[in-house]
Amino acid sequence: MIILGLTGSIGMGKSTAAQMFADLGVPVNDADAVVHALYRGEAVAPIEAVFPGATVAGVVDRKELSRQLSENPALFKTLEAIVHPLVRKAERAFLARHRAEKSPLVLLDIPLLFETKAENRVDAVVVVTCDPATQRDRVMKRPGMTEEKFALILSRQVPDAQKRAKADYIIDTSGEFDSTRAQVAAIVRHVTTQKRL
Structure with a gap:
């Protein structure tokens, strides 16, 4: 089974690219979706213990958590120490399931892939990128986004240029969806027709 790792800075089009891999039948493990589930389950109690008031009715209040983190950025490391092991556990279960199902190719969608040294856990890294103006435009349209945030x-x-330098494959999402889709399809074709990466 070939394991691809997908990453990219905020606003680069990673979620869109991940969906395009899924549309081609590639099983995708979305780290953000895993975190959303954890914020309604396993991560709630340990987060409340460190960030009092950051959970409401058994669910992490992302807005309040974000506020506390912006006031004390040193707590990012504490949050990561809670969340990352739980995300890894879910990832291992995903990989075990697809190995058992003999899936030829899977995709791990990992926002902080290089930041967490996850490139050591995948066979090849796919980085999504776009020009800075497009990135800023996309990000600033998000609800609640500010320049400071x-x-x-x-x-x-990790800066986009460094990510691209470390990538095995690059997807440029600056253009139309069809262009992105064609790049995704080319990567799937390439990795599935190689005997070894």
């Missing part, structure tokens, strides 16, 4: 998020991510 955008700057904070970027400060915690």
Whole structure:
């Protein structure tokens, strides 16, 4: 089974690309979706213990958690120490299931792939990118986004140029959806026709 890791900075089109892999029948493990589930389950109690008031009715209040983190960015490491092991556990279960099903190719959608050294757990890395103006335009359209929040998020991510330099495959999402779709299809064709990466 070939394991692809998909990553990219905020606003680069990673979720769109992941959906295109899924549309081609590639099983996708979405780390963001896993976190959403954890914020309604296993991660709630440990987060409330460190971030009092950051959960409401058994669910993590992302807005309040974000507010507390912006006031004390040093707590990002504490949050990661809670969440990352739980995300890894879900990822291992996903991989075990697809190995048992003899899936030829799977995709791990990992927002902080390089930041968490996850490139060591995949056979090849796919990086989504676009020009900075397009990125900013996409991000600033998100509800509740501010220049400060955008700057904070970027400060915690490996710069796009470094990601591209480390990538095995690059998908440029600056153009039309059809262009992105064609790039995704080309990667799937390439990795599934190689004996080894």
